[in-house]
Amino acid sequence: MSRAALLVLADGRFPAGGHAHSGGAEPAVAAGRIKDAHSLEDFCRGRLHTAGLVAAALAAATAAGRDPVAVDEAADARTPVLALRITARKLGRQMMRAARATWPSAELDALAAARPQGAHQPVVLGLAARSAGLTPLDAGYAAAYEAVSGPATAAVRLLSLDPFDATAVLARLAPDLDQTATAAAATAARISDEGFDALPAASAPLLDITAQQHATWPVRLFAS
Amino acid sequence: MHRDHDEAFPERRTYSAADPVRRDGRRRALRIGLGGPVGTGKTATVAALCRALRDELSIAVVTNDIYTREDAEFLLREAVLPAERIAAVETGACPHTAIRDDISANLGAVEDLEETAGPLDLVLVESGGDNLTATFSKGLVDAQIFVIDVAGGDDIPRKGGPGVTTADLLVINKTDLAPYVGSDLEAMARDAKAQRGHLPVAFTSLTTDDGIKPVTDWIRERLTDWSAGPA
Numbered sequence: 001m002s003r004a005a006l007l008v009l010a011d012g013r014f015p016a017g018g019h020a021h022s023g024g025a026e027p028a029v030a031a032g033r034i035k036d037a038h039s040l041e042d043f044c045r046g047r048l049h050t051a052g053l054v055a056a057a058l059a060a061a062t063a064a065g066r067d068p069v070a071v072d073e074a075a076d077a078r079t080p081v082l083a084l085r086i087t088a089r090k091l092g093r094q095m096m097r098a099a100r101a102t103w104p105s106a107e108l109d110a111l112a113a114a115r116p117q118g119a120h121q122p123v124v125l126g127l128a129a130r131s132a133g134l135t136p137l138d139a140g141y142a143a144a145y146e147a148v149s150g151p152a153t154a155a156v157r158l159l160s161l162d163p164f165d166a167t168a169v170l171a172r173l174a175p176d177l178d179q180t181a182t183a184a185a186a187t188a189a190r191i192s193d194e195g196f197d198a199l200p201a202a203s204a205p206l207l208d209i210t211a212q213q214h215a216t217w218p219v220r221l222f223a224s
Numbered sequence: 225m226h227r228d229h230d231e232a233f234p235e236r237r238t239y240s241a242a243d244p245v246r247r248d249g250r251r252r253a254l255r256i257g258l259g260g261p262v263g264t265g266k267t268a269t270v271a272a273l274c275r276a277l278r279d280e281l282s283i284a285v286v287t288n289d290i291y292t293r294e295d296a297e298f299l300l301r302e303a304v305l306p307a308e309r310i311a312a313v314e315t316g317a318c319p320h321t322a323i324r325d326d327i328s329a330n331l332g333a334v335e336d337l338e339e340t341a342g343p344l345d346l347v348l349v350e351s352g353g354d355n356l357t358a359t360f361s362k363g364l365v366d367a368q369i370f371v372i373d374v375a376g377g378d379d380i381p382r383k384g385g386p387g388v389t390t391a392d393l394l395v396i397n398k399t400d401l402a403p404y405v406g407s408d409l410e411a412m413a414r415d416a417k418a419q420r421g422h423l424p425v426a427f428t429s430l431t432t433d434d435g436i437k438p439v440t441d442w443i444r445e446r447l448t449d450w451s452a453g454p455a
Contacts, residue, residue, distance in 0.1 A: 015326035020316030094328035157317045221291045223314035 005132035008102070009125070010142040012149055017094035021087065022154030022222035023047060023147065027210035029158045037165040040155050044148040044169060048176055050204035052147030054078050055122040056140040056184035057199045062126025063139035064188045068111045068119060074196045075120035081208040083215035085120075087224040093118030099128035107131060140184035144177050154222055244366075244453060246343075253284075253344035254450040255334065256443065257323060257360035259387055260371035262353030265397040265430060267295045269371055270350050272436035273443065274304035281345040281447075284309040284337040286330055288322050290352040309341045319352030320359075327364040334364075346447065356385030367446055369439070373398040378407035381415035389419050393426060393442050400429040 008014065024047065028034045034043050058078075062071045079085045096118065100108050108131055111119055118124075122143050129139035152166045183200075190198040211224060246252045258266050267287070274283055285305060287295040289312055296312035299305065311333040315322040322329055334347055349365055351358060360368045370391035372380050375398055381388055388394060394416055402409050409427065416425045426438035 013325065015328055017326060017328045019318055019321050019326055020314050020329060022316070090332075093332055097328050097331060154316070219292050220314075221317040223316065 002133065003138075005103070006129075006134055006138045006142060009129060009132060009134070009138075010145050012153065014098060016098040017091050018146065018150055019153075020223045021091065021150055022158070022224065023051075023150040024207045024211055024214075024224075025151035025154040026158060026220060026222045027214045028151075029155065031210070034151075034155055035159070037161065037169055040152060040161065040166065041169045041172060044151055044173055045176060046204060047151060047207065048144060048148050048173065048180055050202040051207060052144050053180050053184060053200050053202050055125075055147055056143040056180050057187045058120065058122040059126035059129065059139040059143035060136035060181075060184040060188035061191055061196075061199060062123050063129045063134065064136040064185075064191075065130070066188070066191055068107070068123050068127050069114050070196065071126070072115060072119045072123045074199055075123055078199070078201045078203075079120070080203070081212050083212045083224070084208065086215075087211070088120040088122075089115075089118035090223075091118070091121035092124040095121055095124040095128060099124060099131060103128060103131035105131035135185075136188050137181055137185040140181035140188075141177065144180040144184065148173055148177070158221065244450075250343070251451065251453060253282075253338065253342075253347045254367075254447055255347045255349060255365040256446070257349045257351065257365035257368040258371060259323065259351040259354060259358045259360060259368060259391070260395075261355065261376060264353075264371045264373040264376060265428075266350050266353070266371050267298055268430050269369075269395065269397065269428070269436065269439065270348050271299060271302050271304045272430050273348060273440060274299070276434075276436055276440045277346065277443070278305060282341070282343065283346045283348065284311070284334075284341050284344050286311050286313060286333045286337070286347065286349045288313045288315050288319055288330070288350060288352045290315060290317065290319055295350060295352075306341075309337065311337055315352055319354045320357070323349070323351045323358070323360045323364060325361075327361050330364050346443070356380070356383065356387050359386045359390065366450065367392040369393045369395055371395045371397055374402045374407040374409065374412065375405045378409075378412050379415075381412050381419060384419045388416070391423070392446075393424050393439070394420060395426050395428055395439060397428050397430065399427045400431050 028043055034040050058071055058075050062068050096112050125143055126139045152170055155161050156163050156166050187198050260266050289295050293312050296310055299310050313329045313333050368391050370387040429435045
């Protein structure tokens with residue numbers, strides 16, 4: 001394995017469709033809940049410890065070799081909102097396309113065949129990490145970072161926020177990212193004893209509600 | 225970029241433009257990208273192409289709207305194609321990213337259209353309105369058209385840029401407006417020739433009957449070349 005593969009996978013320019021999604025930042029900006037770097041940081045921290053933690057744990061579990069279809073079902077159970085299930089599968093399909101081209105593997109092919117319209121994105125991300133020879137902790141890091149880098153990039157476009165400020169927000173979240181990725185890898189390791197109930201089910205109700213509302217907006221910059 | 229392996233699952237073949245042949249051995253649809261600045265007539269060109277070619281070819285369209293679904297809805301409203309032959313991709317405020325740097329959403333849309341409306345002969349991928357540097361990835365399309373218009377200033381061909389200079393066909397649209405906006409068509413043709421060398425330029429006015437003909441002629445030639453390629 002090469003640890004550097006994590007840099008490739010977590011790069012915001014990895015061509016897996018993330019650029020068209022705001023991770024809930026667009027409705028939060030419209031509602032005035034994100035209006036500057038400070039409120040962006042609060043939003044990102046909240047998303048990281050809820051949706052981000054769940055995504056990181058799903059990615060870590062898949063990277064650890066758990067049956068991806070079973071993890072995908074666990075992802076469905078932890079995604080109550082239809083709009084977010086659709087988004088997760090759409091992004092999963094795009095991630096699958098990029099992953100099969102960059103780190104081809106029989107496991108990726110098998111999941112693509114089992115879920116032709118896309119598995120949940122964190123599951124595909126975890127399997128991509130596994131195909132790249134990365135660890136469950138690495139997969140947790142990639143998923144956790146994506147949970148905050150997406151909204152931060154979107155906020156720059158939505159608010160014309162100073163890009164240096166937005167990047168500083170991400171840097172300040174580094175200890176939280178360490179904590180989330182480590183917790184995700186730890187829960188993934190407990191699945192053999194406790195089953196999939198070991199995976200976290202943290203939720204952010206406002207993210208869920210506004211995601212469903214955002215899906216009906218006729219004019220928007222981001223797909224989600 | 226794209227690497228397929230031999231034993232994989234035919235139901236999930238992911239044809240990038242690098243793979244000209246379907247798994248069943250037939251050539252896949254020719255994919256043509258249409259890019260260009262906002263308001264030059266990309267969607268009107270797509271609509272005119274669909275009307276001119278839909279009786280002889282199986283066509284589908286992917287639109288890349290910047291912040292609405294207006295382009296897809298325009299094509300639906302004009303009924304140039306049935307709804308199942310039109311797909312809209314959302315681009316997160318970055319139209320050039322979706323056609324060049326991260327083509328995954330567009331490839332997914334092409335794949336869906338092949339599945340629901342295929343087999344297709346021609347897929348038109350329309351970019352959201354962008355700037356003079358917007359170009360399509362070779363992983364997404366086989367050839368690209370760049371659409372500018374006479375009203376945007378007759379110095380655009382002279383300014384060049386990747387779209388004007390390298391597109392397989394440069395369309396200069398709205399020639400009927402030239403007298404009203406003081407654009408010199410001969411100078412535009414001369415400048416385009418200087419920028420593009422042997423690459424073709426088509427002057428169009430979509431308000432006249434069959435005004436799209438220079439573009440349909442060009443597409444027919446591309447289709448003939450495409451079909452003649454190795455199966």
